[in-house]
Amino acid sequence: MFKTVLLSSISLILSFQSIAQHDFDDLYKSNTSFKDYIESHMDEYDLFNSDSLIDLKIKSDFKVLNRKKDTSKYQKAILEYNFNDTVTIHRKIGIKARGNFRRENCFYPPLKLNFPKKKVKLEMLKRFDKMKMVGNCKSGSIYEQYLLSEYYVYKMLNVLTDSSFRVRLIRVNYYNTGKKRGNAESQRYAFLIEPTKAMADRIGRHIDDTSTFHYGQYPPENRHMITIFGYMIGNTDFSILARHNMKTTMPNEKSNYILPLAIPYDFDYSGIVDPPYAIPADVLPIDDITQRLFRGPCEPFEVYLPTLAKFQSKKTQLYNLINESTLLDKKSKYRMISYLDSFYEIIDDESRVKAAFGVNCK
Incomplete structure (x- = not known):
């Protein structure tokens, strides 16, 4: 869509100017037709x-x-x-x-x-x-x-x-x-x-880099999504509380409840990617990043059920992303699909989920 809109706008440029190169900002400032067209298609300029x-x-x-x-x-x-x-x-x-x-x-x-x-x-x-x-x-x-x-x-x-x-x-x-x-x-x-900032604006929030939160202040759907997603892709290189590969956002509107949301990023250290330079931290009880390790605290099994249900409901879409890719080669597709297979085999079995998530701990 981004390219289509700009391609259409170029015809306006050529109607008055035949220079091969254009600085976008100068063109926007100097040409009324170009400026009007861009401003009338603001919603389509989401990169x-x-x-x-x-x-x-x-x-x-x-x-x-x-x-x-x-x-x-x-x-x-x-x-x-x-x-x-x-x-x-x-x-x-x-x-x-x-x-x-x-x-x-x-x-x-x-x-x-x-x-x-x-x-x-x-x-x-x-x-x-x-x-x-x-x-x-x-x-x-x-x-x-x-x-x-x-x-x-x-x-x-x-x-x-x-x-x-x-x-x-x-x-x-x-x-x-x-x-x-x-x-x-x-x-x-x-x-x-x-x-x-663009991400935070899109979801109606702002970034908070300074406040201190405990794990329970993050809504269950947020903290469980992050930890189960991390488990699915084999990612241990994150921390919600320490904000390691994590951004914390707060709602723009004032509320009686503190509802921070953690937003993860940087996934190259994941087992589903498995680059040769990625190794787990020494403090973790795993020898290879392809070994899954749940990074959430001990919580009752029942609290995970809504999030696990979401992973089940999105299963087909997740598989389609990989299977329908024209850019991934056969080896990469096989690696990623096999890794997803092993995750869904675990969450289809309640006893394996309890063992993996440590819900039997005290």
Whole structure:
């Protein structure tokens, strides 16, 4: 939808101007027809409301970026989006490496894209002033499959709850402007993660990074969704209370009840993805990330039943995400489906659920 709307708007541009490249913000500011069209289609400009693949080009000195992996400041870059053979919209942005482990251990660090707010004329685009982009850790088709597997994990959580980060798959042409390597170009898949504030606004909440909450203050449907989802995908690399790979949101409207919601992210350390660099923390009683471990506290079995029922009701949709993918190869599909199979075998058996979730503890 995003591409369709912008393609339609380009015809307005060509009616008065035949320049091959356009800066989106300058065009929005200077041309009334373009501005009116964009503003009349605001609802269709939700970048994360579509699954269609976006092709982008990012120009920068990636040799410097990969060598320094400095997270303190942004490096200059140009982002280009081609609409047809003659028209390209481009934006001046900043990029920097992010992510603790992957920044140090991956040849291609994850990026944060910075769209300077002061230069953005369209108010609704200011929600996307900074955006996380996840790419391959290293070269090769196998690392591409790990990336795509993590992308589909995000999509599975979207199926189960709206209180989750949305993602958008992109195909990036990295154009290296460094002098020593000339103008080398490479193409790899990546995905964008919905900005935190945009996610919170969408569900009618705001981010709370400072308040302290105990586990019982999180609504059962939220805390059980996170811990059971973590168990389903084999993820132990999170903590609700410590906010590790977790954002805490609060309702915008005042209430007599404190209802924080935890929103998880970063799923590459999951057994269902199983990249070679992922190992469980030393303090955990597992030897491999493919071993499931329930990270919730001891609660009676009955309290989990509503959430387990939701996982059952969404089973077909979760399987379809994987089976219908045209991007995952046979090996990745087999790995992910087999992992889901073993999860549903467990939750179909009450005694195995009780044993796995530790509900018999005291």
